[in-house]
Amino acid sequence: MDVDYGEIMKTLIDLKNVTYTYDEMKVPALSDINLRILAHTWVAVVGVNGSGKSTLARLLNGLLTADSGDIIIDGMALTADSVWDIRKKVGIIFQNPDHQFVGATVEDDVAFGLENLGIPRDQMVELVNWALEQVNMLEFAHKAPQTLSGGQKQRVAIAGVIATRPQIIIMDESTSMLDPQGRQDIMKIMQYLQSELGITILSITHDMTEVIHADQVVVLKEGQIIQSGSVEQIFANPKELAKLGLNPPFTQQVQLELIKQGIDIDSKYLSEQEMVDELWQLYSKM
Amino acid sequence: MGKIIVGRYLPGNSLIHRLDPRAKFIATFIFVAIIFLANNWATYLALGLFVLWAVYLSKVSLTFFIKGVRPMLFLILFTVALQIFFTPGGNPFWQWGILSLSKLSIINGIFILLRFTLIIFISTLLTITTTPLQMSDAIEYLLRPLRKIHFPVDEVALMLSIALQFIPLLSDETTKIMNAQRARGVDFGEGNIIKQIKAIVPILIPLFVSSFNIAYDLSIAMEARGYNGSAGRTKYRQLHWQKPDTLVLTSFGLLTIILLILRSY
Ligand SMILES: Nc1ncnc2c1ncn2[C@@H]1O[C@H](COP(=O)(O)OP(=O)(O)OP(=O)(O)O)[C@@H](O)[C@H]1O
Ligand SMILES: [Mg+2]
Numbered sequence: 001m002d003v004d005y006g007e008i009m010k011t012l013i014d015l016k017n018v019t020y021t022y023d024e025m026k027v028p029a030l031s032d033i034n035l036r037i038l039a040h041t042w043v044a045v046v047g048v049n050g051s052g053k054s055t056l057a058r059l060l061n062g063l064l065t066a067d068s069g070d071i072i073i074d075g076m077a078l079t080a081d082s083v084w085d086i087r088k089k090v091g092i093i094f095q096n097p098d099h100q101f102v103g104a105t106v107e108d109d110v111a112f113g114l115e116n117l118g119i120p121r122d123q124m125v126e127l128v129n130w131a132l133e134q135v136n137m138l139e140f141a142h143k144a145p146q147t148l149s150g151g152q153k154q155r156v157a158i159a160g161v162i163a164t165r166p167q168i169i170i171m172d173e174s175t176s177m178l179d180p181q182g183r184q185d186i187m188k189i190m191q192y193l194q195s196e197l198g199i200t201i202l203s204i205t206h207d208m209t210e211v212i213h214a215d216q217v218v219v220l221k222e223g224q225i226i227q228s229g230s231v232e233q234i235f236a237n238p239k240e241l242a243k244l245g246l247n248p249p250f251t252q253q254v255q256l257e258l259i260k261q262g263i264d265i266d267s268k269y270l271s272e273q274e275m276v277d278e279l280w281q282l283y284s285k286m
Numbered sequence: 287m288g289k290i291i292v293g294r295y296l297p298g299n300s301l302i303h304r305l306d307p308r309a310k311f312i313a314t315f316i317f318v319a320i321i322f323l324a325n326n327w328a329t330y331l332a333l334g335l336f337v338l339w340a341v342y343l344s345k346v347s348l349t350f351f352i353k354g355v356r357p358m359l360f361l362i363l364f365t366v367a368l369q370i371f372f373t374p375g376g377n378p379f380w381q382w383g384i385l386s387l388s389k390l391s392i393i394n395g396i397f398i399l400l401r402f403t404l405i406i407f408i409s410t411l412l413t414i415t416t417t418p419l420q421m422s423d424a425i426e427y428l429l430r431p432l433r434k435i436h437f438p439v440d441e442v443a444l445m446l447s448i449a450l451q452f453i454p455l456l457s458d459e460t461t462k463i464m465n466a467q468r469a470r471g472v473d474f475g476e477g478n479i480i481k482q483i484k485a486i487v488p489i490l491i492p493l494f495v496s497s498f499n500i501a502y503d504l505s506i507a508m509e510a511r512g513y514n515g516s517a518g519r520t521k522y523r524q525l526h527w528q529k530p531d532t533l534v535l536t537s538f539g540l541l542t543i544i545l546l547i548l549r550s551y
Contacts (some may be wrong), residue, residue, distance in 0.1 A: 058506075061510055063506060063509060063510060084512065084514060087510065087511075087512050088512065091510070091511070092507075092510045094503065094506070094507055094510075096503060098455055098500075099499075099500050099503035099504055099507065100503065100504065100507035101451070102448065102504070102507070102508055102511070103451075104419045104447050104450070104451050105419075107522070108522060108523060111522035111523075112508075112511055112513070112522075113511040113512055114520075114522070115519050115520050115521060115522055116511060116512035116513050116514065116519060117512060118518045118519060118520050119520060120520060121520060121521070121522065121524065124520065124522050125522075128522070144451075145451065146454040146455070160511065161511070164511075164512070
């Protein structure tokens with residue numbers, strides 16, 4: 001097979017010794033962050049309130065400027081000159097669906113980013129339709145935001161971001177204000193975007209069932225990365241995580257406990273049903 | 287409160303609804319200007335028939351237009367009364383101090399009444415058949431010449447459209463705050479005026495705080511999506527000037543000519 005692993009394993013985001021302190025704050029919100037994120041992966045960022053997750057998101061597309069250190073996105077250093085080009089590469093979906101709707105209708109909102117880039121109108125029409133199709137919102141194109149549910153508004157926000165074809169999408173607790181169904185819809189769409197469009201996803205979340213899907217988990221505490229690795233590595237020490245208020249979902253707790261007891265069970269992520277299947281198969285093997 | 291409607295737009299698909307908002311805007315302005323050409327019964331009759339015809343075309347019930355007059359009723363009657371009693375001249379058949387009544391002043395009063403009513407009808411026609419968003423688009427377009435003197439037309443238009451869009455959200459927010467304050471024992475709509483005004487303060491302050499929060503979040507979201515002022519931006523929403531729009535303006539031109547002819551009779 002002729003696969004270019006150099007391309008697949010490309011480092012898309014590279015942070016070197018990044019420190020950021022808010023004005024009038026004594027302690028830095030982020031201190032000496034070193035982080036590498038590979039292209040096309042799903043990265044979950046977890047940590048308690050105030051640990052610096054949103055600050056990290058805002059640094060990555062230049063909404064905040066680091067005091068020191070380097071931020072390199074897709075080989076391009078983030079500077080005052082490159083910030084508008086970086087923003088084309090990095091889209092953010094924020095937490096509150098009502099506070100990020102700029103357009104008067106769904107299609108106007110999706111077009112907002114394209115208007116900012118000065119895309120000609122006929123291309124905009126195509127891109128808006130394409131983006132709305134990706135998030136299953138095409139039939140709502142002419143609707144006003146107040147007629148949509150929170151989950152639908154977040155889908156529009158996603159469409160608005162992907163319309164400009166970014167390489168990275170950051171979700172800053174984008175599903176935290178949604179009901180379970182809305183959450184599931186958004187997760188499905190994001191997984192589709194990762195697998196079909198190759199978009200790299202950096203998801204800030206408190207939802208442990210979501211963390212399970214990640215290729216890489218980054219744990220922040222008081223502005224520092226205290227752990228970074230695969231889901232298995234991070235959940236290997238649930239006690240440490242519990243101290244941070246991060247408890248793996250029940251299924252995973254059972255799974256981890258069984259593995260610890262030396263029982264031969266798949267260590268990959270298992271859904272509840274898969275776990276049940278695994279357990280009765282195990283039982284029948286004994 | 288829920289889904290409030292901004293302005294008085296009534297959805298519909300009539301000829302008037304489908305007109306370009308710019309055409310409706312310009313036509314309304316023309317009407318307000320040429321109404322001052324009217325000086326006799328014939329001219330007012332022509333204007334009245336024209337407006338009724340427009341109302342008919344909009345397929346909106348006449349009651350909405352009459353409702354539009356109601357809030358202005360006091361002001362209209364006051365002005366008409368001034369006109370009737372204080373216009374000197376003519377042959378007064380009744381006089382008391384500076385107050386006088388004559389055939390001339392009564393006719394003048396009726397003309398003023400008609401003028402008011404027609405202006406209210408025609409502007410109601412504009413607001414009833416045009417969405418606030420279309421209005422802000424039309425205003426943006428018509429203000430374009432001001433760019434030459436560096437008036438930030440595009441920014442103002444964006445502000446206007448965002449403001450319109452956030453009205454329902456802020457109204458929801460107000461309801462939430464009122465409920466929260468009620469839960470803390472604030473009585474709304476009770477007691478004397480001072481008490482009622484005092485009850486507004488605990489709504490206004492949280493409402494300000496929450497609007498600033500929304501504005502802050504929104505500005506960050508806009509910046510994250512590459513908004514960097516209006517330079518170099520293209521526009522997605524477009525207005526389409528079509529044949530009926532030209533016809534409407536032509537008909538207003540004809541009306542002007544008719545008025546010019548009739549007024550000299
Ligand atoms: N605009 C600001 N001005 C000053 N300090 C701030 C500002 N925003 C955040 N901070 C502080 O910086 C630290 C990190 O905040 P940040 O918002 O990044 O946390 P977070 O991990 O996103 O928290 P949460 O889970 O609550 O969203 C906190 O101590 C916070 O108080
Ligand atoms: Mg945050």
